[in-house]
Amino acid sequence: xxxxxTEINRRFSAGSIPARFIYINVGVFILIxxxxxxxxxxxxxxxxxxxxxxxxSPTLLVRRPWTIIxxxxxxxxxxxxxxxxxxxxxxxQIFLMFFTGRQLxxxxxxxGIAGAAxxxxxxxxxxxxxxxxxxxFLAGASASVMAIVFAASFYRKNFTxxxxxxxxxxxxxxxxxxxxxxxLAITSENAGGHIAxxxxxxxxxxxxxxxxxxxxxxxxxxxxxxxxxxxITHKPTFRTYRTNKHFSQHKKQDTGDRSETDDEYLRRRNxxxxxxxxxxxxxxRSGYESLSAEEKKxxxxxxxx
Numbered sequence: 001x002x003x004x005x006t007e008i009n010r011r012f013s014a015g016s017i018p019a020r021f022i023y024i025n026v027g028v029f030i031l032i033x034x035x036x037x038x039x040x041x042x043x044x045x046x047x048x049x050x051x052x053x054x055x056x057s058p059t060l061l062v063r064r065p066w067t068i069i070x071x072x073x074x075x076x077x078x079x080x081x082x083x084x085x086x087x088x089x090x091x092x093q094i095f096l097m098f099f100t101g102r103q104l105x106x107x108x109x110x111x112g113i114a115g116a117a118x119x120x121x122x123x124x125x126x127x128x129x130x131x132x133x134x135x136x137f138l139a140g141a142s143a144s145v146m147a148i149v150f151a152a153s154f155y156r157k158n159f160t161x162x163x164x165x166x167x168x169x170x171x172x173x174x175x176x177x178x179x180x181x182x183x184l185a186i187t188s189e190n191a192g193g194h195i196a197x198x199x200x201x202x203x204x205x206x207x208x209x210x211x212x213x214x215x216x217x218x219x220x221x222x223x224x225x226x227x228x229x230x231x232i233t234h235k236p237t238f239r240t241y242r243t244n245k246h247f248s249q250h251k252k253q254d255t256g257d258r259s260e261t262d263d264e265y266l267r268r269r270n271x272x273x274x275x276x277x278x279x280x281x282x283x284x285r286s287g288y289e290s291l292s293a294e295e296k297k298x299x300x301x302x303x304x305x
Contacts, residue, residue: 017101018092053137056123072112100281106218111200115143118199143200150204
């Protein structure tokens with residue numbers, strides 16, 4: 001059993017960003033299903049679901065702010081997660097032809113947040129939906145996936161894909177068709193899901209438009225993720241004595257005689273790794289000649305460490 005988890009961890013660490021998100025979503029899906037089975041055997045309600053789904057009630061959202069993130073990894077039905085993960089895989093690969101894995105990760109989160117925000121605003125604005133606002137919840141990665149689909153579609157409007165029984169079609173036509181279907185289904189039984197799709201799609205379009213202007217709207221959320229990673233990977237005080245020797249060796253090698261705290265060292269190394277990842281993504285997309293002289297130097301220096 002330990003070997004299985006080791007292999008999963010290895011594949012997760014070596015996988016692309018879309019693959020990692022798929023691993024997380026599938027893992028959460030299996031865990032939820034197991035918990036629901038156990039609760040059903042004891043004839044208990046699965047009330048924990050309300051603490052990981054995004055509510056349309058502003059009062060509940062204030063009391064459970066984490067749900068605006070957790071909901072985008074929550075699925076209950078097999079077909080729901082199957083189609084979401086297939087779209088994430090297929091269009092994630094297309095997205096990575098033009099952008100980096102870090103940008104995909106940031107857009108996944110931003111698209112999910114935009115979908116939840118659009119869901120919250122819409123359910124508390126229109127009389128038809130407002131009557132259900134107190135008891136409506138949102139779950140699934142659809143809004144996040146829509147952000148990725150529309151970002152790629154509107155960034156490269158002439159990009160074509162091959163559809164079964166239809167043939168080659170521009171990706172943007174497929175995206176617009178899906179958006180129209182979601183708009184037409186706003187008053188359906190799954191109104192919340194379709195509304196969230198629209199929110200994610202609009203965020204994806206915003207990303208593409210801003211990126212063409214030279215602005216990356218995923219930058220700030222990736223900085224937040226970096227700080228969070230730095231925080232959880234920072235060694236606790238009671239282990240500092242055991243790790244000081246290790247850190248001091250790196251300090252001598254990387255910074256000479258200048259002293260550096262453990263926290264500064266971790267932040268610097270994470271930033272260096274982030275920059276190298278971006279250079280490698282650019283190398284993969286456009287080739288070695290597309291790199292600037294500074295990027296080539298950084299890549300060369302990293303290869304010697």
